[in-house]
Amino acid sequence: QVQLVESGGGLVQPGGSLRLSCVASGSRFSVYGMGWYRQAPGKQRDLVARISSGLSTNYADSVKGRFTISRDNAKNTFYLQMNNLKPEDTAVYYCNTYTGQRLPWGQGTQVTVSS
Numbered sequence: 640q641v642q643l644v645e646s647g648g649g650l651v652q653p654g655g656s657l658r659l660s661c662v663a664s665g666s667r668f669s670v671y672g673m674g675w676y677r678q679a680p681g682k683q684r685d686l687v688a689r690i691s692s693g694l695s696t697n698y699a700d701s702v703k704g705r706f707t708i709s710r711d712n713a714k715n716t717f718y719l720q721m722n723n724l725k726p727e728d729t730a731v732y733y734c735n736t737y738t739g740q741r742l743p744w745g746q747g748t749q750v751t752v753s754s
Contacts, residue, residue, distance in 0.1 A: 653724060725752060
């Protein structure tokens with residue numbers, strides 16, 4: 640059974656940093672393009688960063704230059720390094736594929752940026 644488990648969120652002050660992790664189990668995730676999504680209260684879930692199986696990356700304009708996505712295929716783990724966090728980054732963050740059919744969503748990890 641495919642399972643995605645996100646972790647690493649928390650409360651941080653503006654300008655701070657967090658590193659999110661996503662552990663994927665149950666499939667060969669090295670062949671998938673994977674992305675990090677976020678959903679703020681009352682808003683839709685948006686893709687903010689993605690990384691292909693060939694390690695090409697792409698970012699939403701709102702996070703470009705501040706967030707870095709990476710992956711460790713040997714560990715079936717994906718990361719999102721978030722620097723210079725802003726209050727508008729507050730959301731629940733999820734990982735999932737960005738092409739084809741989505742895998743079952745994990746529980747997400749809450750990121751709150753506030754002073």
